[in-house]
Amino acid sequence: MRFLFKTDYEDDIRLFPHSGYVVSYGILLALLLIAPYVLSSYLMSQLVFVCIYATVGVALLILTGFTGQASLGHAAFLAIGAYTAAYLQKYNVPFPVYFLAAGILTGCIGALVGFPALRLQGIYLVIATISFAFIIEEILARWESVTNGNEGMRIKAVSLLGVTVSRDSPTFYFLCLAVLVLTIVGTLNLLRSPTGRAFVAIRDSETAARSMGINVALYKVKSFAISAAITGFAGVLFAHKLSFISPEMFTLQLSIEFIIVILIGGTFSLHGAVLGAIFIVMIDPFLTYLKDDMPGIIAGIAATFGAGMQTAANIQAKVAAFASLNGLKGAIYGIIIVLFVLFEPLGLYGRWLKIKLFFQLFPLYKRATFKRQKIYVKSERNR
Amino acid sequence: MSYFRAENLSLHFGGLKAVDAVSFAVEKGEILSIIGPNGAGKSSIFNLISRIYRPTSGRIFFEDQDITGQPPYDIARLGIARTFQNIELFENATVLSNLLVGRHRHSTTQLWQELLFLPSVRANEKVHRRRVEQVIEFLDLEPYRDKLISGLPYGVRKVIELARALCSEPKLILLDEPSSGLNVEETDDMSFWIRDMKNELGVTVLMVEHDMSLVNRVSDRVIALNYGRVLAMGSPNEVQQHPDVVAAYLGA
Numbered sequence: 001m002r003f004l005f006k007t008d009y010e011d012d013i014r015l016f017p018h019s020g021y022v023v024s025y026g027i028l029l030a031l032l033l034i035a036p037y038v039l040s041s042y043l044m045s046q047l048v049f050v051c052i053y054a055t056v057g058v059a060l061l062i063l064t065g066f067t068g069q070a071s072l073g074h075a076a077f078l079a080i081g082a083y084t085a086a087y088l089q090k091y092n093v094p095f096p097v098y099f100l101a102a103g104i105l106t107g108c109i110g111a112l113v114g115f116p117a118l119r120l121q122g123i124y125l126v127i128a129t130i131s132f133a134f135i136i137e138e139i140l141a142r143w144e145s146v147t148n149g150n151e152g153m154r155i156k157a158v159s160l161l162g163v164t165v166s167r168d169s170p171t172f173y174f175l176c177l178a179v180l181v182l183t184i185v186g187t188l189n190l191l192r193s194p195t196g197r198a199f200v201a202i203r204d205s206e207t208a209a210r211s212m213g214i215n216v217a218l219y220k221v222k223s224f225a226i227s228a229a230i231t232g233f234a235g236v237l238f239a240h241k242l243s244f245i246s247p248e249m250f251t252l253q254l255s256i257e258f259i260i261v262i263l264i265g266g267t268f269s270l271h272g273a274v275l276g277a278i279f280i281v282m283i284d285p286f287l288t289y290l291k292d293d294m295p296g297i298i299a300g301i302a303a304t305f306g307a308g309m310q311t312a313a314n315i316q317a318k319v320a321a322f323a324s325l326n327g328l329k330g331a332i333y334g335i336i337i338v339l340f341v342l343f344e345p346l347g348l349y350g351r352w353l354k355i356k357l358f359f360q361l362f363p364l365y366k367r368a369t370f371k372r373q374k375i376y377v378k379s380e381r382n383r
Numbered sequence: 384m385s386y387f388r389a390e391n392l393s394l395h396f397g398g399l400k401a402v403d404a405v406s407f408a409v410e411k412g413e414i415l416s417i418i419g420p421n422g423a424g425k426s427s428i429f430n431l432i433s434r435i436y437r438p439t440s441g442r443i444f445f446e447d448q449d450i451t452g453q454p455p456y457d458i459a460r461l462g463i464a465r466t467f468q469n470i471e472l473f474e475n476a477t478v479l480s481n482l483l484v485g486r487h488r489h490s491t492t493q494l495w496q497e498l499l500f501l502p503s504v505r506a507n508e509k510v511h512r513r514r515v516e517q518v519i520e521f522l523d524l525e526p527y528r529d530k531l532i533s534g535l536p537y538g539v540r541k542v543i544e545l546a547r548a549l550c551s552e553p554k555l556i557l558l559d560e561p562s563s564g565l566n567v568e569e570t571d572d573m574s575f576w577i578r579d580m581k582n583e584l585g586v587t588v589l590m591v592e593h594d595m596s597l598v599n600r601v602s603d604r605v606i607a608l609n610y611g612r613v614l615a616m617g618s619p620n621e622v623q624q625h626p627d628v629v630a631a632y633l634g635a
Contacts, residue, residue, distance in 0.1 A: 009508075009509050009512040009513065009516075010509070012479065012512060013505065013508055013509070013512075186498045186499075189497060189498055189499065189500035189504075190494075190497055190498055192500070192508070193490075193492060193497035193500065193504050193508065194483075194486075194487055194490035194492060194497070195494055195497050196497075197476075197480055197483055197484050197487070198484070198487060200473055200475075200476050200480065200484075201473050201476075201484045201487075203473075203475075204472070204473035204474050204475055204476065205471045205472070205473060205474075207435060207467070207471055208467065208471035208472065208473065209473075209484070210433075210434075210435075210455040210456055210459075211433050211435075211455065211458075211459055211464070211465050211467075211471075212459055212464075212484050212485055212487050212488070212547070212551065213456050213457075213458075213459030213460045213487050213488035213551065214456055214484070214487055215454075215456045216456070222494065226494075268475070
């Protein structure tokens with residue numbers, strides 16, 4: 001096991017604590033850069049979605065994971081970014097301009113949402129953000145002169161420096177990857193400077209944060225604005241990737257998917273956003289596979305255990321009917337959230353850390369290492 | 384003029400007068416203790432000073448400036464730091480980042496500079512880090528720098544809270560029961576630190592405390608409260624022998 005011997009205050013500040021990190025992240029980056037020339041076009045498309053979801057995941061982590069303000073309204077921020085891009089593109093605004101405009105506009109709206117959120121906590125804040133999302137969804141459907149209503153909007157391919165970048169091209173993937181990497185680096189910078197520490201302070205104790213000179217209201221609004229702006233940027237890429245956007249793409253289900261991204265990935269580290277994004281993007285084809293093939297497989301199993309032709313066909317029909325039930329996906333998501341909260345509250349990244357520590361300390365690993373300790377109860381909270 | 388002054392400070396919850404027209408002054412560089420039975424209004428006075436509660440009436444002055452109407456975060460920026468009776472640390476952060484939050488009132492960098500982590504931010508961070516290290520050394524917290532608060536014992540957390548307050552380089556520090564929950568040895572350490580804070584760092588101390596031995600050892604003056612009113616004020620011995628104080632504690 002490596003022991004870090006710190007000799008300089010710089011050692012507490014740097015992004016990569018030791019050379020091992022540089023090597024492993026270097027290899028990861030190299031793999032991501034050669035990916036478009038190795039992977040199939042289907043997997044590349046999935047990888048682009050991973051980048052977009054991970055960007056939103058990082059945005060949500062800033063707000064929910066580090067500032068402690070839950071939000072179920074991020075689909076709306078994504079929609080605002082996407083629609084701003086689609087609308088401005090109609091007027092031949094160049095890509096870099098509407099990309100920035102979408103982020104800034106979404107950030108401003110995020111700040112506006114942040115103001116009423118100052119007085120709300122926990123479940124009430126969640127309800128407020130849900131209602132914000134519904135309002136945006138409704139506006140998108142009704143404001144037909146701008147959003148084209150329920151018919152949705154087409155968005156042409158990105159045009160960058162006079163070159164048209166198709167949504168399936170490696171260049172578009174590199175664009176999404178660059179946005180994700182810049183978001184992560186910017187967020188890491190923020191987290192190691194006073195603003196990031198103020199966010200964490202607000203999450204853990206608002207009273208103490210206030211008495212340390214932190215303007216809690218200002219920082220909550222800042223957190224909302226930053227989170228919304230990043231989601232707005234992701235929204236532009238999302239719109240380009242889909243090439244067609246309509247209000248029913250930005251529903252509560254999408255917001256819940258973003259929450260799943262950070263809950264399953266792990267809320268205490270940015271790694272969680274990426275792992276969670278991989279999980280949520282890959283679960284969809286997996287569910288489709290189950291839906292298509294499960295009835296046949298189960299019928300086959302039934303047949304091998306001596307069920308007659310008629311019974312097997314019956315079972316196949318029943319399972320197929322169950323698999324195509326409306327809202328089954330939502331139910332599966334719900335079950336996944338519950339299972340993770342119960343059995344792996346630290347998420348996939350927490351599991352990875354546990355596995356790593358197991359091998360580093362072998363055979364001395366203790367299960368209780370990651371157990372949350374509570375030695376005393378805060379009896380008197382000044383709220 | 385006094386360094387810090389409270390004039391006719393009152394806090395009423397409906398008919399309950401938690402603090403009732405209390406006036407006192409703190410001189411620069413002294414250690415003033417507030418004592419009194421449970422529910423006497425000691426912590427309420429602290430919460431009024433740090434603006435967790437809004438006073439029903441009365442005024443608070445610090446360095447000849449009226450701070451009664453200041454928002455809570457400005458109180459800290461003026462140089463008044465505090466600790467809490469039931470430790471309020473940032474539980475899921477390391478000791479180091481807890482202490483760095485204490486430096487918040489000295490941070491001058493803008494959001495966009497922090498996003499890019501410009502050299503100025505880096506330089507500022509190192510200054511903060513050096514100051515924090517001085518406090519760590521002062522309070523013997525070296526073994527805990529990178530530990531999470533949630534894994535530390537109560538006694539250490541108490542010291543870390545004091546450290547966080549000291550990191551803001553306060554002029555006046557409010558200690559809300561610094562020795563509650565500490566054993567005899569830790570209380571001894573605490574009394575030395577409070578003395579050193581005054582003598583070496585030049586911090587003025589206002590403290591609420593139940594442990595009379597600690598009060599006797601460190602305080603220059605003592606105020607006794609009961610039912611939100613001042614019973615007696617003076618040297619530790621005078622106050623302890625004051626008939627009203629004896630009556631409040633033992634019953635008349």
